Amino acid sequence: MVSKEEMIAWFKSEFPQARYEIEDFTTDSIIVRHRVEERDLRPGGTVSGPTMMTLADTAIYVALLRQIGFVALAVTTSLNFNFLRKPVANADILAECKLLKLGRSLAVGEVSIYSDGDEAPVAHAVGTYSIPPKR
């Protein structure tokens, strides 16, 4: 199992410009914060869909790597995304991920996305990763 410190260090080296912070990091729940900036916003004052989808995908990746280690070749095979409410513009967004399944070749994660400070989810995602066979 990867520790929170190892994950943070790895993330920094792999995605130096990413505006993510790993907040929760346990078997039951991974929470990743995305620091929302101007360029993430859409006209009308809301966080863009791609920003949320990328965060959801990242949260599943973090939850998966926590269990299997830094397997660079794990790739997303599907992402099912539901937009539930308009996120507010002046708040970070948080993704909470639970792994529903961790099989030998497939992992499935479920993600709820929140505007920081709000209880009702703004989006929900279910994503699947393909895990390469061990050599």
Next chain:
Amino acid sequence: MVSKEEMIAWFKSEFPQARYEIEDFTTDSIIVRHRVEERDLRPGGTVSGPTMMTLADTAIYVALLRQIGFVALAVTTSLNFNFLRKPVANADILAECKLLKLGRSLAVGEVSIYSDGDEAPVAHAVGTYSIPPKR
């Protein structure tokens, strides 16, 4: 809001042959049990996919009607289903549903399905219902 007793009575009159029992019935969680019988099984000793998908859809329907009343015309518009593990043959299956969104014209529910007695979900679903406009 519909009471548990009203829901059970309505269910019995609408779906007299259904083998469902409403166990939990709160805002945060709806649990519906399906009493598994021989005809629900697949060769190899497992509960069939359609049995699980129908239960998931039903659980969202129950969660939705609890909030909006017995609106017969609410219809499923999408069901996204992930099969996670083989359910065991000799146990009932339970669906736990949370409504992620209840809008004026759309509701989104999330469902985890379990074999009775097991903690790991055997399937997960996200479904959408269209709610007819009020006349």
Next chain:
Amino acid sequence: MVSKEEMIAWFKSEFPQARYEIEDFTTDSIIVRHRVEERDLRPGGTVSGPTMMTLADTAIYVALLRQIGFVALAVTTSLNFNFLRKPVANADILAECKLLKLGRSLAVGEVSIYSDGDEAPVAHAVGTYSIPPKR
């Protein structure tokens, strides 16, 4: 590659009670007909959701086995289903499947479902199968 005759024979021996007929059977398109009977119908005169979902899943299975042979252990891992229109009650339903991907461990198929005689699809599905590693 499996021939149409081999597929029909295999289907008959594996699913003797199934009311399916394989109509089209080429690399580009698989069409499976489901002979609708009384028990497939829902009040209001329409084909039930589970009947359509089962047919969609079957059509992907047929398209997949056509390519990889009779691998009994290929299992559905996800099914994403959209209900588009009410199918009519007095017509068979037809599922047309295209394989979007056939990888070593994953296959993805897309299915449109029609009421026989109608041009507008009544439902659409995307499903994923996990293919067991070759021994």
Next chain:
Amino acid sequence: MVSKEEMIAWFKSEFPQARYEIEDFTTDSIIVRHRVEERDLRPGGTVSGPTMMTLADTAIYVALLRQIGFVALAVTTSLNFNFLRKPVANADILAECKLLKLGRSLAVGEVSIYSDGDEAPVAHAVGTYSIPPKR
């Protein structure tokens, strides 16, 4: 019905920096090209997931607006995305969209994404838009 010229003009004024070109524009098929640039790429030489997901969403939006006119309030409610193959880095990506359903309050579109010059799709999406009631 919106003409191709009207759509192109509207797009330019609404999304001046977008690198999209509308190629096909008929009832049966909408094709939108995304001119891939350095910033769309991922390490390993492939087009990023968010770039493809945004293009898929845009193609459905174009197909929908073509039918209903420039209704600014149509919003994506779900996007189901399957990653099929690695797109190549040195080619544009093209999204071909078909509207599966155009109802009063919901539209469903299906999209295949290709690397320009390749026949096998690199991704597939099904998305749903909510259409605001007419005032």
